[in-house]
Amino acid sequence: xxxxxxxxxxxxxxxxxxxxxxxxxxxxxxxxxxxxxxxxxxxxxxxxxxxxxxxxxxxxxxxxxxxxxxxxxxxxxxxxxxxxxxxxxxxxxxxxxxxxxx
Numbered sequence: 001x002x003x004x005x006x007x008x009x010x011x012x013x014x015x016x017x018x019x020x021x022x023x024x025x026x027x028x029x030x031x032x033x034x035x036x037x038x039x040x041x042x043x044x045x046x047x048x049x050x051x052x053x054x055x056x057x058x059x060x061x062x063x064x065x066x067x068x069x070x071x072x073x074x075x076x077x078x079x080x081x082x083x084x085x086x087x088x089x090x091x092x093x094x095x096x097x098x099x100x101x102x
Contacts, residue, residue: 016040017056040067 009024014037025033043063044056053059 017044017060043067 008027010027010030011022011024012030012033014021014023014033016037017040023033040063043066044059047053047059047062051062053062
């Protein structure tokens, strides 16, 4: 029986807001999860220092809102860029058609 290393799961522990979360993940996910946990921890410290927020629930809610809003903004920005590019391509298409038909 051949053993496939790629299908093996990895067990890791991540610490977020003074709690440890054991996870079973694909090895390819480890770096992203560790970076995400590190970013959350940094943001928790920032909120605690800047706004004197001590309740972990409030801090985590603020972190979730911050990350979610960043993702939503990226989506909005991408939509705006796509609309701009589509407008430019349409104008270029019209210009080419008028040139070719003249």
